[in-house]
Amino acid sequence: MGYRIAVVGATGNVGTEMLTILSESDLDVEKVYAVASRKSVGREVSYGDKELKCVDLETFDFTQVDLALMSAGGEVSKIWSPKIAAAGAIVIDNSSTWRMDPDVPLVVPEVNADAVDGYKKKGIIANPNCSTIQMVVALKPLHDRAKIKRVVVSTYQSVSGGGKKNMDELWLQTKGIYSNDQFQPVNFTKQIAFNVIPHIDVFMDSGDTKEEWKMKAETMKILDPKVKVSATCVRVPTFVGHAESINIEFEEELSADEARELLRISPGLMVVDKQEDGGYVTPVECVGEYATFISRIREDSTQDNTLNLWCVSDNLRKGAALNTVQIAELLANRKLPRNAKSKAA
Template sequence: MPHRIAIIGATSALGREIVKTLAEREFPVSLAHALASGRALGQQLSFGDDIVLTVRAIDAFDFGSVDLAFFAGTRAMSATHAPRAAAAGCIVIDCTEEFRMEAGIPLVIPEVNPQAIKALPKRRIIANPNSAVVPMLMALKPLHGIARIKRISVATYQSVSEAGKEAMDELWSQTRAMFVNEMPPPEHFPKQIAFNCIPQTDTIGTDGATRTETAMAQETRKILDPDIAVIATCVRVPVFIGTAAAVHVEFEGAVTESEARAAWRAAPGVTLLDTREDGGYTTPAETAGEDSVYLSRLRRDASVPHGLAFWCAADNLRKGGALNAVQIAEALRQNGLIGEAKKS
């Protein structure tokens, strides 16, 4: 049975990727609505080959008319409208940080914790994790099955598309300006992003950690294991699409490199590409448009008794965002839960 859906923030980079992914994976849709606010109203975008959606205002939209809503707009938009959608009987898949750490709301990576959506949550809201958390946990889940993970130290290198279209425009304008010696002052980022790296992906808290750095720890514990210790440094890099991480993992017991390789080869959604030669790894730019999480540079971490280090890279708009959200929808459908939202 096809479903009636709504995509909120449909003209954002992530919203467009959700529309594209739904069409590519042939998710059964009988009716689709593109919703937003402000300047996006009236814009048009293609859904597959034959359908053109015109963006409508979210404020007056009747969520009782749809079965499923993907929220890819601002956090404030989710805070205001996601509960309203859920109260109308619609299932919400929220891609903002608004509900990720709320009790009773599943935070889901289908390849990592599919059991989290075996039943429809009472609040009818399911959260999509941070786009930097998803690839890391895709890599760690198979290893956690060999020996329990004790501690993770991770440095992420995150593209500007995670911060939206305006951030991508700023990288483009600054890059172009460098060649004519007319560098404009930064507007979206706190410092110049072109030909630079910024060790700040969002606001810095009183403890010195950014929101993303805190999320790396909190979301890992919610999704994978509540006892894992995590320290993260998150860096914004001058890349349009594609995010990577250098991950150092300490285990409670021994995990060999060969065991890790075998576990990754058997795991869904990850690709091991590690030839231990110049260029024998995957970079963020190479992941653009790809669904898989790419794993490279695996080696022993001799600084701890049982440690491994590796590099992972993924398209933050795909598996880090849109694909994961659509896979959640597919899991809901497979478990017969989308129709249950209207019955309950």
């Protein structure tokens, strides 16, 4: 008998992507429930070739499911993830609420699969920040080979990282510029169309934004607490797909050629690195793809044992929905228990 799964936040960008990827996965699924807020009850969402009617989060009986894939935002998760876990389901949460909780594992299956067993403490597993996920997938095989000392990363993050409202704002601003209509920023601090904004999330006392802090703290929790990370996170006017320019300093010597071969054979990665016009991947080309793409691998001539690379991934897929489903598959491979509180258990 397959697993029973609730997708919470089923009408959002990531929730709908979760349903798509879940329908394409090898996970043995008996039943999927689309769970959303009361205003979305009865709305239909796609699950493969089926249509699911949304049910109300407030009244749904979570003892019916073995897994809950959460993408309903931090405030909802703060309240509901413990309630769902108390109902016997394992929660995989896509918000930032539980990521730094020492009793909640922060998991990227290609990087720290064994950490998933930590779900037994609170019944919750956290999905990392989208920009962190694609970076640590790229860093893992290099760290295993030559030990990373320091990472300096600049991100080029699409507006979908902030949800549908941000995508709508980019679209409306772009149309407005072409038609000479005034459209003042609403969800961004400045114009996003034909512009870049070096500001994602709130500013902290250190001068970093919270997004930059997340990349540091999460990388240390997932990969290695000794790795130093300096991040500058920038919102750019693309709809989907995050890109990162990463400078990596190692304890040991590692050539660009060896790094290229290591990355080529590593899970979750695809290397497209030709030193010619167009011999690299851009955000437009990664949309809808499962892989994290690596290009522009080269040695940094200004610093010993240091490489540069370009990393691109679909932030709604590997940066959110795909990683969540991969965690579910990882649990299943480790004989995820059925919900003991279910009448069907």
